[in-house]
Amino acid sequence: MARKSLMSIWTRSLQRSFGQAARSQMQAGAKALKQSLKQSMKSVQVAQAKRARAPAGPGDWLPGIAMGAGGARQFRVFRPPGLRPGERLPLLVMLHGCGQSASSFAQSTRMNALAARERCLLLYPEQDLIANPQGCWNWFATRSGKAQAEVALIMQAIDQVCLLYPVDPQRVAVAGMSAGASMAALLATRHPERFKAVVMHSGVPPGEAHSSLSAMGAMKGRRKAAPMAAGAMALGPAWPPLLLIHGCQDSVVSPENAQAAVQLWCAAARLGAAANAEVKAGPARRSQRGQRYAMTTTDYKLGARSVVSLVEVDRLAHAWSGGAKSQAFSDPCGPDASRLLWRFVAQQFAA
Numbered sequence: 001m002a003r004k005s006l007m008s009i010w011t012r013s014l015q016r017s018f019g020q021a022a023r024s025q026m027q028a029g030a031k032a033l034k035q036s037l038k039q040s041m042k043s044v045q046v047a048q049a050k051r052a053r054a055p056a057g058p059g060d061w062l063p064g065i066a067m068g069a070g071g072a073r074q075f076r077v078f079r080p081p082g083l084r085p086g087e088r089l090p091l092l093v094m095l096h097g098c099g100q101s102a103s104s105f106a107q108s109t110r111m112n113a114l115a116a117r118e119r120c121l122l123l124y125p126e127q128d129l130i131a132n133p134q135g136c137w138n139w140f141a142t143r144s145g146k147a148q149a150e151v152a153l154i155m156q157a158i159d160q161v162c163l164l165y166p167v168d169p170q171r172v173a174v175a176g177m178s179a180g181a182s183m184a185a186l187l188a189t190r191h192p193e194r195f196k197a198v199v200m201h202s203g204v205p206p207g208e209a210h211s212s213l214s215a216m217g218a219m220k221g222r223r224k225a226a227p228m229a230a231g232a233m234a235l236g237p238a239w240p241p242l243l244l245i246h247g248c249q250d251s252v253v254s255p256e257n258a259q260a261a262v263q264l265w266c267a268a269a270r271l272g273a274a275a276n277a278e279v280k281a282g283p284a285r286r287s288q289r290g291q292r293y294a295m296t297t298t299d300y301k302l303g304a305r306s307v308v309s310l311v312e313v314d315r316l317a318h319a320w321s322g323g324a325k326s327q328a329f330s331d332p333c334g335p336d337a338s339r340l341l342w343r344f345v346a347q348q349f350a351a
Contacts, residue, residue, distance in 0.1 A: 055106045059116050066157040070149025075157045076102040078112045078122035090171035093123045095180030098136040102126040108327035109338050123161050125154050139182035140215035171349045175199035192237045197348035199243040199341050202253050205261035221254030238272045241306040243344040245337050247316025269307045293334045
């Protein structure tokens with residue numbers, strides 16, 4: 001009996017010890033979890049503050065949000081200083097690439113300083129990290145409908161800016177880098193009547209992918225595009241003239257995509273023209289400024305109308321040519337893509 005009593009006391013003692021140890025571990029675990037969550041929240045807040053940071057320089061950096069069936073997307077508007085009563089300005093839509101935000105893209109391209117000088121409004125739609133953890137526009141997701149939903153959201157942002165700011169609706173263009181370039185091309189081919197020009201820097205043309213898996217192949221230059229890209233999409237208004245800028249050393253998005261975009265735009269132009277019309281390539285022009293990378297420019301025209309201007313940059317990898325040194329996907333050694341962009345867009349506005 002005494003032995004049984006001792007066993008009971010010993011058992012209860014062990015249970016109390018294990019219970020205390022378990023409670024201590026739970027408390028320590030809860031404390032560690034709380035600290036981890038606190039650090040994670042702080043990291044998120046720092047990242048969000050960095051994404052929302054206004055680029056330095058004159059002019060206004062104004063927030064906005066577009067909402068629709070595809071969710072919600074924030075955007076930023078750059079308004080140049082010194083707006084005059086009654087003044088109507090052109091609008092350039094700037095679509096960032098993967099791993100970028102509206103702010104970092106503005107800093108990389110330095111387009112705000114150019115827009116302040118040239119009197120232009122800039123719209124920077126921003127991809128939501130929930131929609132794509134890498135911050136990429138889902139240009140490829142046509143089978144799931146994500147691409148079309150994001151096109152609709154960006155068009156809604158454009159409509160808002162045209163309503164709230166002094167935009168000249170006859171002078172609107174769209175440009176992008178990488179995934180943003182692919183989305184810019186998708187916008188321009190689905191709503192060609194809304195844009196006077198489109199600029200693709202290191203992107204994949206429409207129709208080359210329909211899912212994330214096929215997008216990876218398209219980026220590497222493995223083409224599976226069907227003729228429908230030019231046939232079905234060129235039945236409406238003519239596509240706006242295209243400026244292509246691509247680095248010859250781009251290992252992320254193969255330069256073959258630039259040639260594919262040339263073929264697509266030329267095919268669409270021929271479909272929308274007279275039976276005997278032909279798109280002709282002009283002579284390739286080599287140029288180099290100082291110590292910057294050399295570039296080769298080839299213009300494609302249908303009669304007097306510009307169809308495509310292709311700029312191939314020697315030694316440039318997957319980066320904005322002539323961009324700010326401090327930013328990712330930005331190479332200061334290349335020719336100034338922002339100047340090339342504006343010169344091309346301004347020509348189309350004036351045409």
